[in-house]
Amino acid sequence: MKKCLIFLEKNYEKFCVDLLKTMEEIFGKNCTSYALSFDSDTEAVNGRFDKIIKVSDENIPVYDVSVLTGILSEIHRKYQFDCILVLATYFGRMLAPAFAANVGTGLVADVTKIGHYKDKIEMIRPAFSGKLLAGIINTTEETVMMSVRPGVFLYEEDRNKDTEIENYIPEAIRPSKIERISRKEKPRSKDIRESEVLVSGGGGILEDFDIIDGLADRLGGMKAASRRVVDSGKADRSIQVGQSGKIVHPKLYVALGICGMLQHVAGLNRVKHMIAVNTNKEAPICSLADIVVEGDASTFVKNIIERIDREK
Amino acid sequence: MKIVCLLKFTPDVDSFEYDYTNHVLNRENSKMIINPDDACALGFALNLKKKHPDIEIEVVTMAPLSVKSMMEDVIRRRVNRGTILSDSAFGGSDTLTTSRIIAAYLKQTEYDVILTGTQTLDGDTAHVPSQLAEFLGIGQLSAITKIDEESFINGMPEVEVDTENYVDVYRIPFPAVLSVRKESKYRLPFVRYADLEMDVSDRLQIVDHKMLGIDPLSAGLKGSATKVVKTYMQTYEQKDKIIVHNDKDGIETVYRFLKDNGYLK
Numbered sequence: 001m002k003k004c005l006i007f008l009e010k011n012y013e014k015f016c017v018d019l020l021k022t023m024e025e026i027f028g029k030n031c032t033s034y035a036l037s038f039d040s041d042t043e044a045v046n047g048r049f050d051k052i053i054k055v056s057d058e059n060i061p062v063y064d065v066s067v068l069t070g071i072l073s074e075i076h077r078k079y080q081f082d083c084i085l086v087l088a089t090y091f092g093r094m095l096a097p098a099f100a101a102n103v104g105t106g107l108v109a110d111v112t113k114i115g116h117y118k119d120k121i122e123m124i125r126p127a128f129s130g131k132l133l134a135g136i137i138n139t140t141e142e143t144v145m146m147s148v149r150p151g152v153f154l155y156e157e158d159r160n161k162d163t164e165i166e167n168y169i170p171e172a173i174r175p176s177k178i179e180r181i182s183r184k185e186k187p188r189s190k191d192i193r194e195s196e197v198l199v200s201g202g203g204g205i206l207e208d209f210d211i212i213d214g215l216a217d218r219l220g221g222m223k224a225a226s227r228r229v230v231d232s233g234k235a236d237r238s239i240q241v242g243q244s245g246k247i248v249h250p251k252l253y254v255a256l257g258i259c260g261m262l263q264h265v266a267g268l269n270r271v272k273h274m275i276a277v278n279t280n281k282e283a284p285i286c287s288l289a290d291i292v293v294e295g296d297a298s299t300f301v302k303n304i305i306e307r308i309d310r311e312k
Numbered sequence: 313m314k315i316v317c318l319l320k321f322t323p324d325v326d327s328f329e330y331d332y333t334n335h336v337l338n339r340e341n342s343k344m345i346i347n348p349d350d351a352c353a354l355g356f357a358l359n360l361k362k363k364h365p366d367i368e369i370e371v372v373t374m375a376p377l378s379v380k381s382m383m384e385d386v387i388r389r390r391v392n393r394g395t396i397l398s399d400s401a402f403g404g405s406d407t408l409t410t411s412r413i414i415a416a417y418l419k420q421t422e423y424d425v426i427l428t429g430t431q432t433l434d435g436d437t438a439h440v441p442s443q444l445a446e447f448l449g450i451g452q453l454s455a456i457t458k459i460d461e462e463s464f465i466n467g468m469p470e471v472e473v474d475t476e477n478y479v480d481v482y483r484i485p486f487p488a489v490l491s492v493r494k495e496s497k498y499r500l501p502f503v504r505y506a507d508l509e510m511d512v513s514d515r516l517q518i519v520d521h522k523m524l525g526i527d528p529l530s531a532g533l534k535g536s537a538t539k540v541v542k543t544y545m546q547t548y549e550q551k552d553k554i555i556v557h558n559d560k561d562g563i564e565t566v567y568r569f570l571k572d573n574g575y576l577k
Contacts, residue, residue, distance in 0.1 A: 095442075304566055
């Protein structure tokens with residue numbers, strides 16, 4: 001039986017459960033799933049993992065990667081995991097590399113697909129800004145490690161595990177020098193990754209970006225944006241779709257004035273329906289669409305809103 | 313005070329050309345730039361040096377020697393010293409091996425703090441800063457959007473970290489690796505006109521594996537813990553699409569599509 005550890009990060013519990021899908025693609029069913037929790041909501045994942053290793057010492061600065069790396073290494077020495085999966089959040093992107101350096105294993109970031117190469121696990125990730133996919137193996141005998149962006153793998157099974165919880169007390173805790181002075185929670189808007197409908201704007205609707213709201217409201221969905229719009233300052237990074245933004249899987253994606261370079265398309269996962277509006281019907285995004293509207297995106301938004309409202 | 317700024321020269325990914333007939337990436341034509349996050353880190357250091365001229369700045373990069381002229385241009389911005397870790401044995405190193413090589417150099421160097429970017433444009437892994445800190449046994453924070461200058465001067469920087477759900481302020485004493493994001497808006501100053509042609513060769517050093525005491529077999533492709541074994545073209549399922557115009561018929565088609573698929577309640 002293989003052993004796989006998933007780092008359970010606070011506020012991302014649901015996305016961490018999705019890593020069970022990644023685990024299954026690596027080992028099939030022949031694997032025991034472990035979750036490591038410091039301050040996360042373990043109730044929310046009850047019935048998902050075979051075992052939760054819970055370190056709940058309030059004196060541990062959960063924001064200090066060095067401290068957590070020390071504890072994770074200690075636990076790994078005890079369990080000898082075959083594979084460790086970390087969600088590629090800001091924190092996961094600090095923890096995974098620090099831990100990989102500590103144990104001297106290879107780390108592959110932002111894995112989107114699993115393959116098998118000879119007797120090795122092949123970790124497939126976008127390269128060159130999504131223009132290519134690279135299949136990468138770990139050449140060491142150490143544990144296989146990778147980070148996975150939220151929303152790339154989706155785990156859809158029921159809560160069918162009799163989760164065992166082990167309260168773990170670390171033998172040694174590294175001294176921390178980092179101190180958190182203050183924390184401000186950002187106004188929590190709904191996450192675009194949770195919306196079934198996304199109306200997304202790109203360079204072609206930059207000047208009229210705000211009119212997207214009207215269409216998003218009528219479709220009961222949310223507004224999203226391409227990198228170009230976010231870089232121009234017209235939209236917040238939290239609604240950016242793409243390799244450098246979020247990976248989304250709505251049922252309907254309306255792409256307004258988005259050219260659809262691979263960087264952007266890499267953020268679309270299992271979209272059921274797509275409508276692309278673009279002055280160039282040969283734009284890359286159009287090859288993914290069910291309907292291509294050849295024309296100006298702002299005019300389209302005004303026209304379709306008018307048509308929808310006429311029926312009310 | 314001595315600040316080490318770690319820089320990476322990356323291809324400007326937007327200018328990449330992909331040769332679809334031969335399935336190769338044409339990197340020759342792509343422009344090289346200073347990775348934007350790293351440029352912000354250096355920008356912060358140089359602006360601070362203007363107010364505190366006794367600050368010493370060393371820029372360190374690991375790269376082929378072809379970056380030499382770009383590096384000289386960096387030094388002309390009033391950087392005290394530039395170091396290129398360059399060796400044919402280093403080519404093809406993965407992030408872990410890269411971090412080991414940079415750490416080997418930094419262990420021989422004096423510094424109070426290491427400033428760098430959070431992510432790179434090309435690899436986008438964000439591995440090196442955290443791995444470096446682990447190898448050097450010092451603290452590290454990523455996604456920094458603001459560094460308080462006064463506390464920084466005192467060696468106890470207070471930094472603002474902007475992540476998805478929170479804006480946090482941390483105190484992280486020297487020595488540490490501080491990785492900033494381009495959202496910090498720290499700007500790299502231009503080279504002064506009078507300095508454009510300045511000879512900076514005496515401030516630039518090239519460091520190879522011998523000087524670092526690194527076994528060439530433990531670096532580069534051979535010494536890496538990961539290896540690319542295959543590349544694939546990104547493929548997408550082609551759909552039977554309908555192409556319409558932005559006119560009455562076109563809008564009606566879209567409207568029907570939305571209605572029939574249950575998107576209009």
